[in-house]
Amino acid sequence: HSALTQPASVSGSPGQSITISCTGTSSDVGGYNYVAWYQQHPGKAPKLMIYDVSNRPSGVSGRFSGSKSGNTASLTISGLQAEDEADYYCSSYTSSSTVVFGGGTKLTVL
């Protein structure tokens, strides 16, 4: 399974909303509702932000939401804050019973 496709970078101003896409195939994103999103600040370990496409773990801000249509999953961050500036990675379960990550998206808060 090839890496899922994410935009290399996105940006937005404080208070705005942004959406990061994650495109795969019917053998991964499109075939299962097991898409996760992770946030990674520089020099830190990744943190789970969304699981099972659209569920938020306890403690994650409600400004983060996830969705999926066909082979593309999306992460939306509303009310952008400076602390949201980070790299974001999607992941999906695959038909080979493995997991594939996206290439990552750098979010810049202007």
Next chain:
Amino acid sequence: EVQLVQSGAEVKKPGESLKISCKGSGYTFSSHWIGWVRQMPGKGLEWMGIIFPGDSETKYSPSFQGQVTISADRSSSYLQWRSLTASDTAIYYCARVSPVMVMQFDYWGQGTLVTVSS
């Protein structure tokens, strides 16, 4: 509190062997899958494989099958190389597969930096 604590940074020469560790606490380690993720310098995350410590069942990404060995005992998981190359230079994270999610990581270790250089 669930914690995964990884072993410290390593500097090795090409051809040397290495085993790094990930110790879990705050939960029943043997009952939850543990995974390993590679992050090469300035690059993205790559899923390497997972292990169920209770019975050592293991699943590898095809990209890493035969290149590394994932193992575990009652409280720790290990990632092992027989012969390192410069391309193994990376940060390696261990992470717990959530018991309520399918193949999604809910807790992560702090990462182990492995540097391979002559």
